[in-house]
């Protein structure tokens with residue numbers, strides 16, 4: 001939406017906003033839920049009980065088709081195959097894939113359109129961006145077909161983990177939608193899409209003075225599901241717990257787009273009486289995993305081939321942590337082949353007790369957005385234990401200004417004491433070694449333009465950001 005339309009929308013009465021939200025969902029249905037969505041959704045269901053061998057076979061077939069497509073229609077790959085004298089037809093399985101170089105983000109930064117299928121009309125494509133802490137965001141393109149496939153996996157392999165059907169079940173959703181003007185100082189901070197039975201709540205007005213009206217609305221709305229970024233789920237949950245308000249029941253919560261920390265998961269469970277299902281993926285659509293009822297992150301092998309590599313780009317044994325390098329099998333608009341995602345993780349050798357045959361991704365950490373980097377090149381992720389045991393924090397952000405210079409920006413609650421600050425300092429020092437750690441008390445922590453909360457901000461460029 002352009003800024004004039006956005007302002008007009010903000011000034012509209014509530015019922016007009018709701019009507020516009022429903023109207024907009026007709027357009028979104030065309031972009032997401034058409035025949036390709038239906039077909040993909042049904043095909044995914046048929047593969048649910050497949051054996052690892054069947055998935056391997058499927059991946060090999062899809063890989064061959066992807067490589068042929070990339071060699072014929074994507075200039076970058078055409079050149080790559082010819083310069084390296086690789087016959088595209090010789091790439092048939094996962095092992096053959098290793099003959100191709102790892103695709104680094106800087107190649108796409110230098111030429112943002114180099115991976116695009118040259119036969120597509122760029123004006124007809126949807127465009128989005130990656131969200132990195134440093135470096136220029138990458139431009140990501142989709143057509144309606146690919147977009148529908150992505151939404152089908154989201155529904156079949158994420159929402160289905162807790163039996164949710166979007167547009168059938170009543171749900172509350174918050175993903176940085178600009179549903180209310182930033183200047184708005186009284187409810188409603190939400191808008192209702194009747195067609196999808198979905199209430200969109202603003203993630204920009206979650207201050208203590210407004211939270212009471214959010215909780216009140218959630219209680220009256222009586223939705224089955226709540227999907228939002230962890231920082232939003234946690235802000236709502238924390239308010240309920242800190243003020244001893246009766247829990248607002250949901251069947252399940254869904255968390256995406258940010259790292260979900262254990263302390264957030266615990267608070268959400270207490271405040272909403274349900275589990276939170278986490279999801280792992282990225283805008284490049286090279287990998288997709290979502291948490292089942294038993295807490296395992298099940299990969300969708302049809303979305304992408306996941307390799308776990310050491311620092312020399314050699315595969316590590318199963319179970320061992322390494323760099324995630326993934327090949328998308330669903331992105332033919334902009335094929336990402338052996339793409340270094342920037343996160344680390346491991347594949348789990350044993351299956352999950354839930355009975356699903358889908359492989360399990362474990363120990364995803366060092367998401368590029370959420371790591372501190374030390375002078376000796378260590379990536380320190382999983383920083384939630386830094387805040388363990390400190391009750392007086394509404395939210396906090398770690399800012400790394402240099403290798404040995406940190407600030408922790410804390411939004412204190414009434415229960416905050418200086419001792420909390422000291423504990424955070426000590427706990428962070430225990431992870432980063434000799435460094436300067438300052439505590440800054442702030443009123444709020446600003447969100448990114450996409451509404452995301454950033455747990456870690458690095459104000460320095462390291463070798464891997466270049």
Ligand SMILES: [Zn+2]
Nearest residue numbers: 292296352354
């Ligand atoms: Zn499972």
